[in-house]
Amino acid sequence: MKPAITVLENRLIAFLDVLGFSARLEAETPADVVALYCTFIDEANTKIFHQVNELHQTAAVSNFAASKFVFDSVVLVSHPINAPHNVSNFIFATTLLLERGFATKFPLRGAISLGDYVESIDHGVFVSPDFKSLFASEQNLDWSGCCILQKAETVVLSSLHGSAIHPESARRNHPVVHCAVPIKNQKQKTALEEKLWALNWCYMLTDHEIGQGLEHLIPAKRTPTAKFVSHVQSLAGTKRDAVTGHQPPLYMRNMPSTTQCRIRFTDQNDEPAEPQMEIQLGFDAEL
Numbered sequence: 636m637k638p639a640i641t642v643l644e645n646r647l648i649a650f651l652d653v654l655g656f657s658a659r660l661e662a663e664t665p666a667d668v669v670a671l672y673c674t675f676i677d678e679a680n681t682k683i684f685h686q687v688n689e690l691h692q693t694a695a696v697s698n699f700a701a702s703k704f705v706f707d708s709v710v711l712v713s714h715p716i717n718a719p720h721n722v723s724n725f726i727f728a729t730t731l732l733l734e735r736g737f738a739t740k741f742p743l744r745g746a747i748s749l750g751d752y753v754e755s756i757d758h759g760v761f762v763s764p765d766f767k768s769l770f771a772s773e774q775n776l777d778w779s780g781c782c783i784l785q786k787a788e789t790v791v792l793s794s795l796h797g798s799a800i801h802p803e804s805a806r807r808n809h810p811v812v813h814c815a816v817p818i819k820n821q822k823q824k825t826a827l828e829e830k831l832w833a834l835n836w837c838y839m840l841t842d843h844e845i846g847q848g849l850e851h852l853i854p855a856k857r858t859p860t861a862k863f864v865s866h867v868q869s870l871a872g873t874k875r876d877a878v879t880g881h882q883p884p885l886y887m888r889n890m891p892s893t894t895q896c897r898i899r900f901t902d903q904n905d906e907p908a909e910p911q912m913e914i915q916l917g918f919d920a921e922l
Contacts, residue, residue, distance in 0.1 A: 643700055643752040647713035647787055649729050650769035651745030654779055654856060656707035675741050676704050683731050698728035712752045720894040722794035726810050727897060733781055733836035737848040742779035746772040749787040777817040778859040783832040795892045807870035808838050808890050814866050817859035837864045839888055841905045878914055885910060
């Protein structure tokens with residue numbers, strides 16, 4: 636019988652790898668590491684890979700057409716890119732995965748490209764012509780973060796902002812920012828030495844969460860990752876906004892796109908918090 640093959644054409648594809656996974660298996664008991672990693676995967680499957688509109692109580696919607704955990708690597712595939720909300724869902728969910736990984740000592744490193752994805756669900760086989768370039772790029776990156784390869788830039792920027800914005804227009808709360816990408820192999824600098832767009836995984840995290848995540852990285856990865864965080868914090872825009880009239884004091888981070896906006900509330904100590912009274916929020920339409 637001919638196997639059932641699924642072909643997803645012209646999709647955003649992310650390849651991510653957990654930094655330091657092998658070293659962690661040596662430093663801790665494999666059972667403990669696997670248990671924690673499974674918790675991370677479960678959280679990803681229930682809270683990141685599928686989203687629920689709590690305002691309208693609608694059914695969960697998948698952020699990805701395909702998502703695979705393979706040992707210490709993750710492969711994510713978008714829904715059709717002709718709909719901006721599909722691209723936005725893909726970028727926001729991938730960013731959230733990086734955030735949660737960084738905060739729970741499973742820092743991720745990877746890249747996003749554009750191409751075809753082919754899968755046989757029955758046999759657990761999946762391939763893409765872009766896996767080679769994604770894997771090579773991911774392996775050569777020298778930080779915790781995720782860059783967008785030039786092949787996918789226009790699709791991502793146009794979907795998030797309505798047009799491919801200029802790098803200097805990026806703000807600290809935008810979903811993607813423009814930065815110099817640190818790489819290992821000096822001989823391959825011609826491929827990645829230019830500044831690239833990267834997922835803004837650090838804006839929504841508190842200073843405490845970022846500090847803990849940086850401490851978990853080895854020095855070689857910690858320095859360039861901290862440099863990326865500093866770059867994001869140096870961009871125009873406020874770090875967090877006070878919610879007017881709320882008692883006790885409440886602050887908000889927001890990350891907008893043309894189709895959605897992520898929000899996170901914190902208290903005066905920049906610890907996660909929830910509104911204690913009815914609030915009304917307004918946003919500038921300019922991205």
